[in-house]
Every structure is written in structure tokens, then in C-alpha cells.
Amino acid sequence: MYYECHITVDPFDAPLTHPLSCESVVFRMGWGFSQIAGDPILGKGKFQYATKHFDSDEPIISVVNQMEQAAQILRNQQWTVVRTKIELVLFDSKH
Numbered sequence: 001m002y003y004e005c006h007i008t009v010d011p012f013d014a015p016l017t018h019p020l021s022c023e024s025v026v027f028r029m030g031w032g033f034s035q036i037a038g039d040p041i042l043g044k045g046k047f048q049y050a051t052k053h054f055d056s057d058e059p060i061i062s063v064v065n066q067m068e069q070a071a072q073i074l075r076n077q078q079w080t081v082v083r084t085k086i087e088l089v090l091f092d093s094k095h
Contacts, residue, residue, distance in 0.1 A: 001056040001090055005067045008083040009048040009074060011035065025077050026050040029070050042082065050074070053095075056088065 009022050026033040031050040039047050050070060054063045063086060071081045089095070 001088060002095070003054040003056060003058065003060070003063050004087045004089050005050075005052050005054065005063065005070075006083070006085045006087075007031075007050040007067065007071050007074065007081060008039070008042065008085075009050070010080040010082050011046055011048045020077060022048050022074070022079055025074060025079070029073055031070060047082070060086075 011022060023033045026048075029050070031052045033048070033050060035046060035048045037046050038044050052067075052070070054066070067084055067086060071084050074081055
């Protein structure tokens with residue numbers, strides 16, 4: 001089992017003169033980056049995601065704090081954080 005954290009970012013809400021791509025900020029934080037078109041919950045459109053896995057032995061408050069710190073870093077870089085989410089993965093055939 002592990003925790004999977006997702007921070008959803010609106011890729012179209014950054015200033016035109018934005019100095020750093022969302023992807024570069026996410027990688028600098030040590031998180032994974034992905035982008036998809038169409039989110040099952042948020043609907044159509046493109047979204048960018050910061051994702052990180054944590055061992056389920058990690059205290060949940062620590063996981064929440066690390067996710068919120070990462071989300072704040074993105075906000076400080078003028079990115080719009082649409083959603084933060086933590087899932088407890090019980091089984092994943094690809095992990």
C-alpha cells in the first residue's frame with residue numbers, strides 16, 4: 001500500500017511572461033509531472049499534474065503537509081492549483 005498525491009494545475013491560467021514552466025517547477029520539487037486532456041472529475045480541457053508516492057507507513061499528517069507545501073510552491077510561482085488529492089492505493093498491477 002502507498003499514498004499517491006496529486007496536485008492538479010490549470011495550465012492556461014499562468015501569466016504570458018511566466019519565467020518557469022509548470023513542469024520545471026514540479027521536477028525541481030522532486031515530484032513527477034504529467035498532462036492530460038479531459039479529467040474524469042474536472043471535465044474537458046487540459047490539466048497538468050504533480051504526482052508523488054509516499055509509503056503508507058509515513059504518517060498521514062506528514063503526507064498532507066508535504067503535499068500542501070508543494071501546492072504552495074506552485075501557487076507562489078503564480079500557477080493556479082485547482083485540486084489537491086491523496087489516495088491510499090491498496091493494489092496497482094503497474095506498481
